[in-house]
Amino acid sequence: MNKNYYYSMKVDVHNHIGIDPEYEEDRTADELIKEMEKAHVDKCIVFPFTSNPDIWKQNEIVKEAMKKYPEKLIGFFTMSPGIPDMADLMYEYKNQGFKGVVTDPRFGEYFGAGSKCFHELVECALVLDLPVWIHADNKDTMRVSNGPIDSMLSKFGGVKFILSSMYYEAENIAARHGNVFIDTASGMSPSAAGIQTLGTHRILMGSNTPYGLLKREIDKIIYLDELTDFQKSLIFWQNAKRLIRF
Amino acid sequence: MIIDMHVHIGEKVPDKDWKWMYWPGSEPRVQSAEQFIEKMDNCKPRIDMALVYADAVVRPTHEMYVKDNDYVRKMVEKYPDRLIMAPVIDVSWGDKAIQEMHRFFDAGYPIMKLRFTSYRFHANCKAGQKAFAEIEKHEGLPVVHSDWTNFSNPLVIADLARMFPDMKMVIQHFGEYMSRDGLSVAKKDDNIYVDTSALVHPKNVIKFIKEVSPDRIMMASDTFSIRDGLQPQDALNRIKCLDLSPEHEAKVFGQNAIALLKSVGVEL
Numbered sequence: 263m264n265k266n267y268y269y270s271m272k273v274d275v276h277n278h279i280g281i282d283p284e285y286e287e288d289r290t291a292d293e294l295i296k297e298m299e300k301a302h303v304d305k306c307i308v309f310p311f312t313s314n315p316d317i318w319k320q321n322e323i324v325k326e327a328m329k330k331y332p333e334k335l336i337g338f339f340t341m342s343p344g345i346p347d348m349a350d351l352m353y354e355y356k357n358q359g360f361k362g363v364v365t366d367p368r369f370g371e372y373f374g375a376g377s378k379c380f381h382e383l384v385e386c387a388l389v390l391d392l393p394v395w396i397h398a399d400n401k402d403t404m405r406v407s408n409g410p411i412d413s414m415l416s417k418f419g420g421v422k423f424i425l426s427s428m429y430y431e432a433e434n435i436a437a438r439h440g441n442v443f444i445d446t447a448s449g450m451s452p453s454a455a456g457i458q459t460l461g462t463h464r465i466l467m468g469s470n471t472p473y474g475l476l477k478r479e480i481d482k483i484i485y486l487d488e489l490t491d492f493q494k495s496l497i498f499w500q501n502a503k504r505l506i507r508f
Numbered sequence: 509m510i511i512d513m514h515v516h517i518g519e520k521v522p523d524k525d526w527k528w529m530y531w532p533g534s535e536p537r538v539q540s541a542e543q544f545i546e547k548m549d550n551c552k553p554r555i556d557m558a559l560v561y562a563d564a565v566v567r568p569t570h571e572m573y574v575k576d577n578d579y580v581r582k583m584v585e586k587y588p589d590r591l592i593m594a595p596v597i598d599v600s601w602g603d604k605a606i607q608e609m610h611r612f613f614d615a616g617y618p619i620m621k622l623r624f625t626s627y628r629f630h631a632n633c634k635a636g637q638k639a640f641a642e643i644e645k646h647e648g649l650p651v652v653h654s655d656w657t658n659f660s661n662p663l664v665i666a667d668l669a670r671m672f673p674d675m676k677m678v679i680q681h682f683g684e685y686m687s688r689d690g691l692s693v694a695k696k697d698d699n700i701y702v703d704t705s706a707l708v709h710p711k712n713v714i715k716f717i718k719e720v721s722p723d724r725i726m727m728a729s730d731t732f733s734i735r736d737g738l739q740p741q742d743a744l745n746r747i748k749c750l751d752l753s754p755e756h757e758a759k760v761f762g763q764n765a766i767a768l769l770k771s772v773g774v775e776l
Contacts, residue, residue, distance in 0.1 A: 283602045284633045313629065315568070315600050344568035368600075368628045370566025400628060400658070 268495035273502040274298075274476055275307040275424070276447045276468025279327055280320040282311035289472045291327035295334060301476035304499070305508065307468075309338040312366035312397050317342055325358055336506060338362035338395060342369040343379035349386045356390045361506050362424075363387050364395040384418050393422040393443075393505055398429055399470065408435060415439040422505055424466065433459045443505060446482060446497070447474055454488035462493040466501050509776075511592075511765040512548070512558040512740050513651075514680055514705040514728030517541050519579040537563065539732045541583035545590050547731065551741050556762070557776065558740075559769075560584065561594045563732070564623035564653060570604045573597075577608065581615070592774060594619040594651060599635040600627040606642055618648035618772045625653060625660045632667035640668050644675045649772040651678040651703075656685045666693035669700050676768060680728065681706040688712065694720045701768055703728035704760070710746050713760070722756050726765045 279289045291308070298306060308327060310320030321339040328337040339355040341348065341363050352363065365383060367373050373380055387394045396411065408431055415423055419441055425432050427448035436442040437459045444460065445468030457465065469479035483489075483497050502508075518538040541560070548555040560583070562576035577595040584593040595612045597620050599605045609620055620643055624631040631652065643650050652668075654660050662683040669677055682702040683690035687709045694700040694716065704713055705728035716725050727747050729740030747760055766776060 283600050283635050284629045286634045313600060313627070315566075315570075315598070315627070316602075342568040344566075346569070368566070369568065370626060 265491050268491040269498070271305075271499040271503075272301075272303045272480060273305045273307075273467065273499040274303050274469050274471075274479060275466045275502055276426075276445050276474075277306045277308045277471045278311045278473075279308050280310040280314060280323040282313050284311075284313045287311070287472060291323075291330060291335060294327075294471060295331055297471065297476050298334065301480060303476050303480070305334055305336060305502075306471075306476075307336045307338055307362070307502070307506070309362075309364045309395070310340045312340055312364065312368050312399070314340075315342065315369075317345070321355065321360075324360075328359055336361050336508060338364050340364045340366070341383055343373055343377060343383045344369065348379065348382060352383075352386045352390060352392075356392065360392075361508075362393040362395060364397050366397045380414070384414065384421055388418060388421045393424060395424040396426065396429075398426045399473070400428065411435065412438065415442055424505075427468075436460050436464060443501065445470075446479060454486070457486075457489070462489060462496045463501060465497045466505070467497050467499075509556045509762040509766060510553055510744075511726070511762045511769075512555050512729050512731075512743065513678070513703045513726045513765050514730045515544060515558040515560045515740070516563045516730075516732045517544055517560050517580060517583060517591075518562055518576060518732075537732065541580075541587060541591060544731060545587060547740060548590065551744055553744070553761075555740060555744070557590055557592060559592045559594055559619065559651070559728075559765075561621040562596045564596050564621060564626055566598065566626045570598075570601050570608075573601075573608065577612070581612075581617070592619070592769065592776075593617045594621040596621045596623070597639060598627055599624075599639045600629060602635070605635075605639065609639070609642055609646075609648075613646040613648065616773075618646065618774065619651060619769075620648055621651050621653075623653040623660070625655055625657050628659055630659050631665045632671075636668060637671060640672050640675070640677075644672050647772060649676060649678070649768070651680055654679045654681050654683050654686075654690065656683070661686050662689040662693045666697055666700065669693065669697040673697070673699055675699060676701060676771065678703060678726075678768075681730070682712065682716075682725075684708055691715055691720060694724065698724075700724065701726065701764070704747065705730035705743060707746075710750065713747065713750055714752070717752065717756050717760075722759050723764055723767070725760055726768070727761050 317340045324337040337360045339360045423442045427444045436444045443464045445466045447468045447470035584591045678701045701724040729743035731739035
């Protein structure tokens with residue numbers, strides 16, 4: 263294999279489209295596609311802003327985006343664990359072509375290892391073979407203690423989780439569970455020491471657009487001189503491909 | 509008159525609903541209006557009235573907020589001499605949240621309870637500003653949960669006080685662990701009131717009275733969520749043990765609340 267092969271594809275796993283009510287951000291799939299073309303990113307995983315509790319409407323926006331750009335966009339749906347008929351809705355989204363589910367501490371006390379609804383969400387994801395994204399976009403997720411997350415991750419060893427790097431000690435938590443991936447979106451460049459804890463085989467390039475930039479995320483990986491081209495290719499696309507099987 | 513400015517009440521739900529949300533065996537976190545009124549009556553001194561709202565945790569659907577707010581309203585209408593109404597508003601629901609406010613403004617209820625930490629919005633975000641603009645337009649009173657997070661600490665909430673200087677607001681819990689910041693912002697902005705519930709440094713009540721104002725601090729218990737078994741008596745005791753002058757104690761226990769509530773049109 264040569265460098266061209268390793269750099270042949272770029273997949274960014276952390277992109278929001280739809281409406282973020284907190285700051286009235288309205289991000290369209292078309293805007294993301296333009297940014298992808300400019301940054302030479304081949305595929306993006308997209309999902310709604312988790313700040314928007316109207317998951318039905320926001321997941322619909324992602325569905326339409328997947329339809330419009332089937333080769334470019336891979337959709338994950340957001341799910342609030344407390345909503346009635348959650349499992350039925352998850353089956354429906356799976357049939358619509360969604361490839362994963364995103365949940366977040368913003369969904370309140372229904373989120374978390376102590377909640378029966380949260381268990382049901384993860385159990386349903388297991389049956390539907392969907393990766394579960396434990397998302398957060400704020401350092402104050404410290405209010406979600408790491409212990410219960412740890413316990414959930416080990417309880418469901420058959421489920422693939424993506425843990426937002428925003429979580430305190432995300433790398434260390436992920437290092438303890440072979441079924442956990444983390445993304446690179448937390449702002450600073452990943453350090454070689456941090457990567458060593460986990461290995462490069464479970465790190466995914468994720469820029470958190472529209473608040474992050476695709477180009478910036480690529481640069482972060484390219485400038486990691488400590489990694490080989492092969493290891494960089496894992497972060498750029500090979501890990502995502504293994505996880506999502508696109 | 510003694511007024512408790514921070515109380516959560518809710519309707520008892522069937523066991524199967526609790527099992528749906530939590531594992532069997534977990535305790536339903538709810539007290540009815542009647543249960544709380546009994547507690548008010550048993551307090552020494554007796555609590556005359558309370559500002560009440562539903563539990564302010566996140567609900568996964570907007571309809572659940574509506575249902576819970578309707579229960580509180582029904583109870584306030586049933587016990588008008590004891591309970592004062594504030595609906596819980598989750599601003600993350602955008603226009604639906606504004607509609608929910610209108611439902612209560614139109615019915616003559618001007619106080620709105622906001623808890624930004626629940627849905628993890630920064631209080632001074634656009635959605636927060638929009639909600640405050642709506643409350644100001646209706647000459648209402650926002651009562652805002654505060655804590656140490658970057659969503660709801662006193663400094664972030666005070667941004668809103670500065671954006672809306674002509675509207676009074678209550679910073680509930682006085683910042684919890686960040687009560688020194690609560691003092692600091694209340695010193696600068698005289699539209700800020702505080703309540704004493706869940707306050708981690710009770711001596712800052714004395715500081716507030718001395719350094720900020722004796723007229724903008726109000727007794728509150730935060731029954732149900734904080735140390736429910738002892739509340740609301742514990743909240744009264746914590747003020748009592750500060751040895752305030754009778755004049756200041758009377759203000760904290762009720763006179764300040766009465767003045768504030770009347771200023772936004774609440775009839776007591």
